[in-house]
Every structure is written in C-alpha cells, then in structure tokens.
Amino acid sequence: MKRKHERGSLLVMTALVLPLAIGVCGLALELSMAFQRQSQLQQLADTVALSAAQQLDGSASGIAMAGSAASVVVANRQVRxxxxxxxxxxxxxxxxxxxxPWLEYSAAQGAPGDLRYARADMAEQGEAFTMLPVAFGRLLGGSDATTVGARAVAGPNGLRVLPLAICAPSSSAVATRYNGPGLEERIEYGLRFGVAYNLLALNPAPGASSGxxxxxxxxxxxxxxxxPSxxxxxxxxxxMCAGKLAYNSLAGALHVRRNAxxxxxxxxxxxxxxxxxxxGCDPYAAPPDSNVxxxxxxxxxxxxxxxPQAAAAASTPAAGKPLASVADGAYPLPAIAPAQYGTLWAYGPARRSNNSNFQFSHWNSLYPASPAFSATGTSWPAGGVYNNTGFMTAPTGYPGRKDRRLLYVPLLACPLPAGANVDGTVLAVARFFMTAQASATEVPGEFAGILSAKEVAALATDVELLR
Incomplete structure (x- = not known):
C-alpha cells in the first residue's frame, strides 16, 4: 500500500502534467488539421494550374478557356x-x-501570344486560403497567425517537332504556280501539296548538287x-524516335548541326x-503508326x-537553279517517266490557289508524264489514302498510334553560316507525311501544309506540373 505522501505527490504530478498533455494533444490535432489544410490548398493549386495550361493555344479564347476549365475542375471542392x-x-x-514574367488574367487575354504556362497562386483567392491557425502560427515563429503559400506552375515539357530541319525551298510563305489555264496551284514556301519530297535532297542554293x-x-x-555535344x-x-524537342518554342536562333x-x-x-x-527506339515511348x-x-x-520509289526524284539543277524535285521545275514541265514523280497524294491532293482540292483527272496537267498517267481503273480514294481502310496495314507486336507518320519539320531561312554547329532562323513548321520507310539517303515526306501559329502552339501538348 502506498503511503499518503506518495499518493499526494502523484496527484500533484498529475495536476501539473495533465494540462500539458491536453495542450500537446490539442496542438497535435491542430497540426494535423493545418497540414491537411495545406495539402488541400496545394492540391487545389496543382489542379488549377494543370487544367488551365491544357487549354492554352496562343489565343485570347485559349486564356478564357483556361479560366473556365480551372473553375469547373475546382467547383464544389471542399477545403478545411x-x-x-x-x-x-x-x-x-x-x-x-x-x-x-507573368501576366494576370485580363492582361493575358489582351496579349495571348506565346503564353503556354499557367501559374496558380491561391493567395489571390483571399486571406482564408493562406492563414494557418493561431497556435500553429506561433509555433512557426509568427505572432498570432502565419500565412502559407500554395502555388503551382504547369506547362508543356516539350514540343512535338522533329529534331531534323531543312532549308525552305523558297522564302515566300504563299505563292501561285501556273500549270496551264485554270490550273493555278497553291505553293507554300516552295513546296507543292501532294508531292512526296526526299527531305535529304532539297537545297535552295543555286547550282547545289547535294541536299x-x-x-x-x-x-x-x-x-x-x-x-555541340x-x-x-x-x-x-x-x-528522333519520339519526334519531339525538349522545349516549347522555336522563337529565336535554333541551334543546329550539319551532317556528313x-x-x-x-x-x-x-x-x-x-x-x-x-x-534503337523504345516501342512503348515511340509506338508505330496505326497504319504501317x-x-x-x-x-x-x-x-x-x-x-518504285516513295519520293520524287531529285532534279539536276542548272547554274542559278536550286536543287529540288523533278516536280518543281518551271512551267511547262517536260514529260518524264511517271515513276519519277514518286508517290503522289498519299495523304492529300494538290491544292488550287484558292485552297480547294484538285481532282485526280488533273494529274496529267499537274505532272506531265510519258506515258501519261492512266485514269482507267484507277481513282484517288475520297478522303485520302492514309485514312482509307482499303489502304491500311495494322502494326503487329505493339499497339499503334494514329498520325505517328506525320513529321513536323522546321523550315530554315538559308543559307546558314559555314561550319558544323551553327544557328538558324525558323521560317515555319511544315507537316510532312512519311510515305514509306526512310534510309540513310532518303526521308520520303509528302508535303501536307504549313502549320499556323495556333497549330504550332498545339504541338506543345504534353502538359505537366513543373513546380
């Protein structure tokens, strides 16, 4: 049996310790609530930044959509x-x-330009989204309450543009090619829609013998x-496997290297x-096209x-003439063997000067050949070949991804300075469709148009949280 003074001492100790224990429990509970609150605020900031960045396309409507999308994803969210x-x-x-530098919402709508990154700062939502409880604030060294920041930045981690650049055959963004009366054709940066080019065999330099x-x-x-490395x-x-650059803009001097x-x-x-x-490529990071x-x-x-070849044969340029394909000479083109034109219209037809499509019946005017192209028993499938089920082969071994054969290639203003590692200015990004597999001497790409600024911005689609 304990003595009376021992029991008294225990009561005294209990009286002293109990308030401290209650205080520690209360602080632990408050700490738990504070951390939960901070976690909820940060999750909210992450969600807002990600959803907003996914809508940005360089337009004012993209900024408006960013605000709308962010509002929708946080609607009815609960924060302690x-x-x-x-x-x-x-x-x-x-x-x-x-x-x-960051532009606030209304200013960004007035100058959407190249805006591709979104930041969410929950402090701008109001004081209730930044204050921690009094006791926790004092524990952290504050007076009565402490503010905390919940911020997030999201944006693209890359640009779906091929790390292979070529010289633009012409510096003119749009021009008209004459193929005879009523057959004016739209040309973009010197390239003809529907013609497959060997991307390794183009050079605007007068008299050039190699691409x-x-x-x-x-x-x-x-x-x-x-x-340089x-x-x-x-x-x-x-x-090259992924068809992607690890940055989101081509504005400025692009670092490139000439190759032997x-x-x-x-x-x-x-x-x-x-x-x-x-x-070699990883088939999961670089899957085949859905049509191979x-x-x-x-x-x-x-x-x-x-x-037999997938791209048009190269021309033999005279002095003062660029290295191009046999399809790019001045009107009237000489009649050549049809096969020298390579594969035509696998992705889409030639375009008239008003941007409408030519018909298959115009081939012999657009591409003079000897013998002439025969229309008997042949026709160009409506909607194109690549997207026509009668001209498809599914990949084996790995699931395919549609449009992997579309290459987005920077067109440079040439000539570039001499030397191996140089800088070049990008005039535009061209879309080419791979008509067949490449080799060390040929990358066969059918020209399918120049991308608009909005389309280039849309290539930066892999949006992620950056911080």
Missing part, C-alpha cells in the same frame, strides 16, 4: 476552414516560359547556350514498327505507274 470553393480568376497568371539538312539540338532551346547522333536519337551523313533513319522507321539499329503500309510499288495502286 473554407468550405466550398468558387474560383476567382485572379488566382491565374500566364507566361511564355516557366519562369515568367542541305540539319540535326536540331533537342535540349538547348533558342536563347540558351549552344551545346547535344547534337551528336547518339544524343538526338531518342528525340544521315544516321538516324532507323529511328524514324519506328513509325512503321521497325526497331532495328543502334540507339508503305506506299510504293504495287502498294501505291491508285497510281497507274506503281512508282
């Missing part, structure tokens, strides 16, 4: 100490790069220091389900000549 959330667009700001093409530094954006083939290979030979053709062929060669049929020979059966 606040209750239901109704988003104030003052939370949002926008920038061309992840480090700003001019460049590997793009995929990791050093314009405005950053050039890193970044354009080594081994470094560019995974970006093209080594990355096998990486391009991942689009056909071919994964051989060194520095090569359009050459008998597989180009809508063309009476069954062209």
């Amino acid at each position: 100490g606040v209750g239901r959330v109704w988003l104030n667009t003052a939370v949002l700001s926008f920038a061309a790069g992840p480090d700003g 001019e093409y460049f590997l793009v530094d995929p990791a050093s954006p314009p405005g950053s220091p050039a890193l 970044s354009t080594d083939s081994s470094q560019v290979a995974p970006f 030979g093209f080594e990355l053709w096998q990486q391009l062929n991942s689009r056909f389900g071919s994964y051989g060669g060194s520095e 049929r090569e359009y050459r020979g008998a597989l180009a059966s809508w063309i009476s000549s069954y062209p």
Whole structure:
C-alpha cells in the first residue's frame, strides 16, 4: 500500500502534467488539421494550374478557356476552414516560359501570344486560403497567425517537332504556280501539296548538287547556350524516335548541326514498327503508326505507274537553279517517266490557289508524264489514302498510334553560316507525311501544309506540373 505522501505527490504530478498533455494533444490535432489544410490548398493549386495550361493555344479564347476549365475542375471542392470553393480568376497568371514574367488574367487575354504556362497562386483567392491557425502560427515563429503559400506552375515539357530541319525551298510563305489555264496551284514556301519530297535532297542554293539538312539540338532551346555535344547522333536519337524537342518554342536562333551523313533513319522507321539499329527506339515511348503500309510499288495502286520509289526524284539543277524535285521545275514541265514523280497524294491532293482540292483527272496537267498517267481503273480514294481502310496495314507486336507518320519539320531561312554547329532562323513548321520507310539517303515526306501559329502552339501538348 502506498503511503499518503506518495499518493499526494502523484496527484500533484498529475495536476501539473495533465494540462500539458491536453495542450500537446490539442496542438497535435491542430497540426494535423493545418497540414491537411495545406495539402488541400496545394492540391487545389496543382489542379488549377494543370487544367488551365491544357487549354492554352496562343489565343485570347485559349486564356478564357483556361479560366473556365480551372473553375469547373475546382467547383464544389471542399477545403478545411473554407468550405466550398468558387474560383476567382485572379488566382491565374500566364507566361511564355516557366519562369515568367507573368501576366494576370485580363492582361493575358489582351496579349495571348506565346503564353503556354499557367501559374496558380491561391493567395489571390483571399486571406482564408493562406492563414494557418493561431497556435500553429506561433509555433512557426509568427505572432498570432502565419500565412502559407500554395502555388503551382504547369506547362508543356516539350514540343512535338522533329529534331531534323531543312532549308525552305523558297522564302515566300504563299505563292501561285501556273500549270496551264485554270490550273493555278497553291505553293507554300516552295513546296507543292501532294508531292512526296526526299527531305535529304532539297537545297535552295543555286547550282547545289547535294541536299542541305540539319540535326536540331533537342535540349538547348533558342536563347540558351549552344551545346555541340547535344547534337551528336547518339544524343538526338531518342528525340528522333519520339519526334519531339525538349522545349516549347522555336522563337529565336535554333541551334543546329550539319551532317556528313544521315544516321538516324532507323529511328524514324519506328513509325512503321521497325526497331532495328543502334540507339534503337523504345516501342512503348515511340509506338508505330496505326497504319504501317508503305506506299510504293504495287502498294501505291491508285497510281497507274506503281512508282518504285516513295519520293520524287531529285532534279539536276542548272547554274542559278536550286536543287529540288523533278516536280518543281518551271512551267511547262517536260514529260518524264511517271515513276519519277514518286508517290503522289498519299495523304492529300494538290491544292488550287484558292485552297480547294484538285481532282485526280488533273494529274496529267499537274505532272506531265510519258506515258501519261492512266485514269482507267484507277481513282484517288475520297478522303485520302492514309485514312482509307482499303489502304491500311495494322502494326503487329505493339499497339499503334494514329498520325505517328506525320513529321513536323522546321523550315530554315538559308543559307546558314559555314561550319558544323551553327544557328538558324525558323521560317515555319511544315507537316510532312512519311510515305514509306526512310534510309540513310532518303526521308520520303509528302508535303501536307504549313502549320499556323495556333497549330504550332498545339504541338506543345504534353502538359505537366513543373513546380
């Protein structure tokens, strides 16, 4: 049995410790509530930034959609100490790069330009979204309450543009080609819709005998220091597989490298389900197209000549004339063997000067041949060949992804300075459709148009939280 004074001491100790224990329990509960509140605020900021950044396309309507999308995703969200959330667009700001400068919502609508990044700052939602409880604030060294910041920045982590650049055959954005009365054709930067070009065999230099093409530094954006090692083939290979650059804008001087030979053709062929060669592609990161049929020979059966090659043959330029394809000479073109035109209209037809489509019946006027193209028993499938089920082959081994055969290629203002590692100015981004697999000497791409600024912005689609 305990003595009376021992029992008294225990009561005294209990009386002293109990308030402290209650206080510690209360503080622990308050800490738990504070951390939960901070977590909810940060999740809210992350959600707002991500949903907003996914809507940005360089237009004022994109900014408006960013505000609407962010409001929708947080509607009816609950935050401890606040209750239901109704988003104030003052939370949002926008920038061309992840480090700003940031434009608030209304200013961004007036100058949407290259804005591709969204920032959410929950402090702009009001004081209730930043204050922590009094006791927790004092614990952190504050007076009565402490403010905390819940911010998030989201934006693209890359641009779906190929790290292969070519010289623009012409500096004219749009021109008209005369093919005879009533047959005026739309030309963009010197390229004809529906003609498949060897992207390694174009050069606007007068009398050039070889093509001019460049590997793009995929990791050093314009405005950053050039890193020559970044354009080594081994470094560019995974970006060629994915068809992507690790930055979101081509504005400024693009870092490129001249090549003695093209080594990355096998990486391009991942689009056909071919994964051989060194520095091979990962089929899950670089899947085949959903249609891997090569359009050459008998597989180009809508063309009476069954062209053995996938791209038009190169011209033999005279002095003062650029290296182009046989389809690009001045009117009237000489009649040549039909096969020399390569595969035609696999993705889409030639365009009239008013941007409407030519018909299959115009082939012999657009592409003079001897013997002439035969229309007997042949016709160009409505809606194109690539998207026509009668001209499709599904990949085997791996699931396909539609439009992987579309290459988005920077067109440079040439000539570029002499030397291996140089800088070039991008005039535009061209869309080319791979008509067949590439080789060390040929990348066959049918011209399918120049992308608008909005379309280029839409290539920066892989949006993620950056901080």
